[in-house]
Amino acid sequence: MNCQICSSRKLVHVVSLGHHALPDVFVTPAEATEPFTVYPLDLYVCGQCWLAQIGYQVDPDLLFRDFVYTTESNPASKPHFGRLTTSLVERFQLGNEDLAVDLASNDGTLLEQYDGRVRILGVDPSSATAGAMAKGVPTIVDFFTEATAKHILATWQPARVITTMNAFAHIKELDAFMGGVVTLLAEDGVFVSESHHLQNVITGMQYDLIHHEHLRFYSLRPLTVLFDRYGLEIFDVEETTTQGGSLLVYAGRTGVRPVSPNVGRLLAQETAAGLYSIDTYVAWAARLAQSKRRLLSLLYDLKSQGATIAGVGASAKGNTILNYCGIRPDLLDYITDGSELKQGRLAPGSLIPVTGDEELLDRQPDYALVLTANLKDIIIGKLRGKGYRGRFIVAGEVPSTE
Ligand SMILES: [Zn+2]
Known part of the structure; x- marks a missing residue:
């Protein structure tokens, strides 16, 4: 190559x-x-x-x-x-x-x-x-x-x-x-x-x-x-x-x-x-694996406590997170997205169903995993404005909830 x-x-x-x-x-x-x-x-x-x-x-x-x-x-x-x-x-x-x-x-x-x-x-x-x-x-x-x-x-x-x-x-x-x-x-x-x-x-x-x-x-x-x-x-x-x-x-x-x-x-x-x-890239690969373990630990802990978790933002980037981490419908119930082209379909690889944003507001899951991390401020602001009351999880080096 x-x-x-x-x-x-x-x-x-x-x-x-x-x-x-x-x-x-x-x-x-x-x-x-x-x-x-x-x-x-x-x-x-x-x-x-x-x-x-x-x-x-x-x-x-x-x-x-x-x-x-x-x-x-x-x-x-x-x-x-x-x-x-x-x-x-x-x-x-x-x-x-x-x-x-x-x-x-x-x-x-x-x-x-x-x-x-x-x-x-x-x-x-x-x-x-x-x-x-x-x-x-x-x-x-x-x-x-x-x-x-x-x-x-x-x-x-x-x-x-x-x-x-x-x-x-x-x-x-x-x-x-x-x-x-x-x-x-x-x-x-x-x-x-x-x-x-x-x-x-x-x-x-x-x-x-x-x-x-x-x-x-x-x-x-x-x-x-x-x-x-x-x-x-x-x-x-x-x-x-x-x-x-x-x-x-x-x-x-x-x-x-x-x-x-x-x-x-x-x-x-x-x-x-x-x-x-x-050396930078070798160290980065180790940090990447750690970020995956942290996200999965968080999701498994929340799920074990009986929490409901939805994804928000069905994007190519989100699909990398889902498929790299091996997140499937048993960890993430569904993903909401504003695009009608994606609603009613399933995310590639993970096969998690995609629904409209209104589903998040109707069902009010305990947590919303932001799958388009680069747009997180826009997404969180928009969904809060529409009345979502649960907490957000943002994937990244150290997954955080807010
Ligand atoms: Zn080159």
């Missing part, structure tokens, strides 16, 4: 999280009585460029065919993309003749925020694009490659801005994708990507980010290696709160823009956090 960015064979196995069903394919009750396929979920780190990555890569057609996540289902998306698009228009002086392309554009939520200030185009292979079409956001339903970029150039124009938000780590054919980016990008164009920052997986024990859609866990250093191969240079970087801590990375053609001191500062921060040292 070779590193997904630098092709080095110096991959170090960090931890196995077991075999998992596809994390976003919620199954029907009929399907739940049939056999299903599980895939190994192992974390590796490259000793050459320090990219953290999973070992087994599932065929993207299988992974995204029944993709049920929509951007607008995340309440934090719209305000975040609103601020970002305004900042891009102002900082890079975009006008209404300029083209902004969003890759993995999903339901078009980001592109809508440009609000007529630029020409917009989305590219995304998933069924979530139906939402974009319904809103009139121009969208090409396909994977993005060099061929797609050439197709766009034939009918549109080079892109002043290309964005990809929380999807850059999901792309299996990374070289085809980057070839497309450099083909489509204008000479002074900017490629903006937002990806979860590996540092938070390590320091914040955000292991739920590890699932089969998330092939890579970026820190800045491996991204500089990747971009350099395509004649691109990172000229600025910001830390954001998205997904529990992300990097917003600005890249352009090498030498076109001055490089902000933020870049060197972040590389130094990553070095200080131990991201470029194997």
Whole structure:
């Protein structure tokens, strides 16, 4: 096996999280009585460029065919993309003749925020694009490659801005994708990507980010290696709160823009956090196993005392927690979620039934396990506001109740 960015064979196995069903394919009750396929979920780190990555890569057609996540289902998306698009228009002086392309554009939520200030185009292979079409956001339903970029150039124009938000780590054919980016990008164009920052997986024990859609866990250093191969240079970087801590990375053609001191500062921060040292990952794997034992102890104790426990937030991340820890319907009665696409189905692997949020309010279980830890403040606030009176359990390094 070779590193997904630098092709080095110096991959170090960090931890196995077991075999998992596809994390976003919620199954029907009929399907739940049939056999299903599980895939190994192992974390590796490259000793050459320090990219953290999973070992087994599932065929993207299988992974995204029944993709049920929509951007607008995340309440934090719209305000975040609103601020970002305004900042891009102002900082890079975009006008209404300029083209902004969003890759993995999903339901078009980001592109809508440009609000007529630029020409917009989305590219995304998933069924979530139906939402974009319904809103009139121009969208090409396909994977993005060099061929797609050439197709766009034939009918549109080079892109002043290309964005990809929380999807850059999901792309299996990374070289085809980057070839497309450099083909489509204008000479002074900017490629903006937002990806979860590996540092938070390590320091914040955000292991739920590890699932089969998330092939890579970026820190800045491996991204500089990747971009350099395509004649691109990172000229600025910001830390954001998205997904529990992300990097917003600005890249352009090498030498076109001055490089902000933020870049060197972040590389130094990553070095200080131990991201470029194997010892960090060995220690992390031990802490991960301990966090699992703590969560299971808590759940078993509560269940033995006769408590009722429901999960809240049926997400790909939550499914990592459930399947890594081996939590099944005998520990968690049901999971509530606002998405009608998931209600009436069962969570992949654990086969815990998914119901609507109102079930939590009707049944008032003693405890609610928050399965979307990165959105915990929003979820807890929302459910308290609606009248849930029980206590919340938040998974993490030391599971807590509040
Ligand atoms: Zn590497």
